[in-house]
Amino acid sequence: MIDLLNSLDPRAALALHLAIVVGTVAAILLVAGALREPSRDSFGTYESGAPGARPLKGRVATQYFLIAVFFMIFDVEVAVLFAWAVSALELGRQELIAATVFILVLLAALAWLWMEGALEAGPRKDRE
Secondary structure (H helix, E strand, C coil): CHHHHHCCCHHHHHHHHHHHHHHHHHHHHHHHHHHCCCCCCCCCECCCCCECCCCCCCCCCCHHHHHHHHHHHHHHHHHHHHHHHHCCCCCCHHHHHHHHHHHHHHHHHHHHHHHHCCCCCCCCHHHC
């Protein structure tokens, strides 16, 4: 089976990959649609089984969303470091230095966010 996959033309391999992805997404959507319970209102139940809340009419603090965005940014960077770690033994000293600089830049960005108070979820102390 592996020999067959290695001998595929790159375009055929891409087409096979896309077919598997489309099939997987279609299967997930079909199963999710079949398992979903019809609800009387547009809110339904969430993962915990608790009924959904009504939409907020007031202001929502954006600090929670910023923390989520920062998490996603640093999460993607960890994925880049994981790819580097997989091939770290084959890479040379220059790549190790580049990865070290990359990590130091990430730590500097995290320290700056922390000092600016961007990771605080409570009310700002300077506005009280």
